[in-house]
Amino acid sequence: MTAGRVTASVVATEKHPHYLGRKLLMVQPVDAAGSPRGKPVLAVDGVQAGVGDLVLVVDEGGSARAVIGDEGAVTVRTAICGIIDRIDIEVKE
Amino acid sequence: MKLGKVIGRVVSTHKLACFDGLKLLLVQPVDEAGKDCGPALVAWDTARAGEGDTVIYESGKEAAQANPNGWFNPGDAAILGVVDAVNAGGRE
Numbered sequence: 001m002t003a004g005r006v007t008a009s010v011v012a013t014e015k016h017p018h019y020l021g022r023k024l025l026m027v028q029p030v031d032a033a034g035s036p037r038g039k040p041v042l043a044v045d046g047v048q049a050g051v052g053d054l055v056l057v058v059d060e061g062g063s064a065r066a067v068i069g070d071e072g073a074v075t076v077r078t079a080i081c082g083i084i085d086r087i088d089i090e091v092k093e
Numbered sequence: 094m095k096l097g098k099v100i101g102r103v104v105s106t107h108k109l110a111c112f113d114g115l116k117l118l119l120v121q122p123v124d125e126a127g128k129d130c131g132p133a134l135v136a137w138d139t140a141r142a143g144e145g146d147t148v149i150y151e152s153g154k155e156a157a158q159a160n161p162n163g164w165f166n167p168g169d170a171a172i173l174g175v176v177d178a179v180n181a182g183g184r185e
Contacts, residue, residue: 015174
């Protein structure tokens, strides 16, 4: 799993049947301090996240299908499985 | 899944049989502001996309399983949808 910030919601009516009825959110991966790290990905929302939320993202097929609860949706690979309330970092002196 | 913009078409007559009949498009990965973010790649189209369209595409095994010629193939990128709108409002 990785942490990321939801930066946009994406609307696509013409799409693969496995994605019908599912919300697509764009997530910018962030590091523990919250600054952007890496390329943005599109994820199927599994927990009613919204733009601006800090979220947990799985980027693996089996896990994503478990998040959306549909084993048959074999073209789904990236999904949001949690909304992060807080990240605590231990600062070593 | 990632966001991309179709910037071209790839024509290949001599290729693996599992790619027969598939439209190959050149896709440039972009972020929500439309800025390039990564090298262009070739993906086959399952959503009737065309040049200039903003699309959603998937890579890896999940893309192979979107192949109408059968799921067991070496393909690794498939366009799965054409984007109507990207709403990036609501950010702090």
